[in-house]
Amino acid sequence: MTELIPTSELPDSSDPDHLVKRSRGGFFLGAPVFLWMGLFFAIPYLLLFLQSFWEPTAFGVARDWSLDNYREVLGASQLAGDIYLPTLFKSIKIGAMVTAFSTALAFPLAYLLAFKVKRSRNRMLLYTLVVVPLWASYLLRAYAWKVILGQNGLFASMLSILGLENTFLSDLLYSEAAIVIAMTQIFTPFMVLTIYAVLERLPQNLIEASKDLGVGRLSTFRRVVLPLSLPGVVAGATFTMGLSSGDFVAPMLVGGESDVMIANQIYSQFGATNNWPLGSAIAFVLLAFVAILVWISTVAEKREQI
């Protein structure tokens, strides 16, 4: 005969105390993360935000509240003229170009990887080739481009060997184009990975179903593969757009004197110019732009889900 356990001795999952105990445990487990994020992420951001409303003085900051910094950034101040907003737009333009080029490069590569390379060894090899650049630090890769595209660099000496020093090709050195090239190379692997992740999970039988219904290869790509890979493209593009329009290393290393991007201006406000409040204000305008970008892509993704 089996003995029945009285139900009163079993832990009752509907008991509110029981639930409280559980959630408290979760809180303690999560505490280190909250602490870390609070100390090194939330508080610095908050300080920066407060600072963006303060006034710079000769050697520091005066805590006088005003919107002057934002006025200056948005070009509404007579004193500074209109320099930050055009730089922001230029940064966005460069970011958009980098995003467009790396998407154009990454999509075929991800497609190849997901559908055309059948042997797992070859796929592994190709995948590794895509990932390997990520193992080197970003700074190192940007420097590599300086070696290639910089003064007396690989590209410059190649041009001089070919006798093309003073043609349009030499315009590539220290230019906006150099910035775009360097950042495209840097961000393409991220794009490949996000697009590949989506394509790899695309059920093969959807492609078969399309062909089965009399639809050829190109139309199948347009009507099934492309729309279903869009979430990956949007995710990768958001990522690339956000990071590349806020970049300051590539313009510093391979850009020319006039090719300053918005992040370089923030950098100089915190450095040489020593105007932290203005730097903070520029940073928050840039942050607002990125936040809008992320919001748009989230909305786009949600609509795709339904």
Place this chain on the structure above:
Amino acid sequence: MTDAVAEKSQDRPVETGSDSAVSVSLRNAVKRYGDVTAVDHLDLEAKQGQFLTLLGPSGCGKTTTLRLIGGFEELDEGRVRVAGQDVTRIPPYRRPVTTVFQQYALFPHLSVRKNIEYGLKHGGLNRKEIDSRVTEMMGLMEIPEMGDRRPRQLSGGQQQRVALARALVMKPPVLLLDEPLGSLDYKLRKGMQFELKRIHREVGATFVYVTHDQEEAMTMSDRIIVMRDGQIEQDGRPKEIFDAPKTSFVADFIGDTNLVDGTVTDSRDGFVTVDLGALGRVRGTSEAGLASGERARVSIRPTDVRVIATKGQGAVVTDAVLAGTHIAMKIKAGENEVTAHVPRGSSPSPGETVLLEVESERVRVFEAESE
């Protein structure tokens, strides 16, 4: 008329006569994956409007055979013909067949209506014709009000209907179905079996249906092909397959059966007598051409066994459980154990001794398997 033509027409009188009625045919079809031969010199023919089922355990090559017809796999040897056209080297999107896939393969980013009209957009129809055909098909599938939903908002049974509608709206002469009921629960599956039968009658296309579920095959098919190791084990109407299995594999696969090995003692007039040791002798029908002294395998359906209680002699009942409408009984005699399904009521209980009886017409005798 020249002699050569006359000779040719004399050569193949049967084929020319029945060509129009043949909807799908595979000739000497071979498909290999590395060292494995999935489909092994297979010949198959489905008549126009037939409901043909390919039945077999997993790995028997039934799905590969279906994919060869659909064009998703290329033949290593042999030819495929569909609706009178040689399609051996024709890609799937130009073949006159459509498929209902195992996991339905509905396009998740398109509404139900867009899913169904997907293939029609390339058919040169105008908007009005497309709309009317889609609406008609949704009526036939009894899903008229679901057009705006996305596949993920539908139940399994509804998705199934959309998949069927999407394939049938193309008006294919041949519809391929790859275990379409596999992921539905038992009750829905039973319901859909009758639905499929109704739809088959209404559209009149040839259905080639793949399943490993013998009950499903028995319920729906006009004809069943039992496959094993890439070859046809038996081809016939459901009743033939059930009542007169050609091999012990088929007997075992279709419905429950007892398979007992023994030695042939007598063979005459299509009946063979086999000595089953402690179980005694049994007479059964056979096409194996067995002679006295040969080893044989006997198939006896549990429902055909009659159990008669004796006092102190014969086989012993080891177990008896109530299985709904009948009692499933295990009976042991020497080395052999036999299952019998007997009606509920006064029946022997475990421990009692019994005598087993079975009608010779219901017993099948095969060659012994050498495994």
